[in-house]
Amino acid sequence: MTTELAGRNAAAQPHVRPLEGKTALVTGGSRGIGAAIVRRLAADGAQVAFTYSSAKDQADALAEEVGALAVQADSADAAAVRAAVARTAEHFGGLDILVNNAGVAHVAPVEEFPLEEFDRMIAVNVRGVFTAIQSAAAHLGQGGRIITIGSINADRIPVPGIGVYSLTKAAVAGLTRGLARELGPRGITVNTVQPGPTETDMNPDSGPFAESMKQLMPVGHYAQPADIASAVAYLARPEARFITGTSWDVDGGFAV
DSSP, rough: OOOOHHHHHHHSSSSOOTTTEEEEETTTOSHHHHHHHHHHHHTTTOEEEEEEOOOHHHHHHHHHHOOOEEEOTTTTOHHHHHHHHHHHHHEEEEEEEEEEOOOOOOOOOOOGOOOOHHHHHHIIIIIIHHHHHHHHHTTTTTTEEEEEEEOGGTOOOOOOHHHHHHHHHHHHHHHHHHHHHHHHHGGEEEEEEEEEEBBBTBBOOOSSHHHHHHTTTTTTOOBOOHHHHHHHHHHGGGGTTTTSSSSEETTTTTTT
16 A cells, blocks of 8 residues: 555545543542543543542542543542442443552551551542442443453562451452453453552652662553553443453552
8 A cells, every 4th residue: 555545545534432422430530540530531432430538629620621520529438439420320321331449558467457447448449449340331232341450469469568458459359350250241341450550649650669669660660550541441442342250460560
């Protein structure tokens, strides 16, 4: 094919947005990885709602930027999570994609780990995920997508003090496998994306801790939030219909 002909063919094809006509809900979407996911899904054509806990100014700014619906909901509050799912479905007339991104972490030696932090992490990282899925399942149909942001720490724990965090991420990986079996006959896929070290305001890619993490990754650098959003966006697309029950390591080789 000549360059001229290839150019004419490309020009004749309209820009296709793979999630056009789809509706997505992203929990914990006001900043970091969550905000990158909101931006990417919106750019791919989806109508997007996202939850936030307390960062109202950030949430409002993001909602205005991409034309999304911001819903205040603490993922530790089951009633608030259910209400966010219901509001999304009512506002947009349905729900096709659920992205469980909301999560919390606390690092401490086992002897000093506060039980209230343990309970909070279970409530947000595990129960919140299950509650969102349970509520969304009533709205999802053929071609539905459930994607949970886990962590490579479900499989590899390079430093002490993160045992409880790792527990919660291993739990959602197991939940993914079980629900993939349960929801597959309805045409709904269920997957987990497991990021490695990713640059966010809570985990900057500078300083002694970051340098030690980089040494464990063949690529030698942290991910950007957009890298994780790209994996989520692929799993949300129609062509990912045969991928379910997976825990996809997006970690720069951290787990190698």
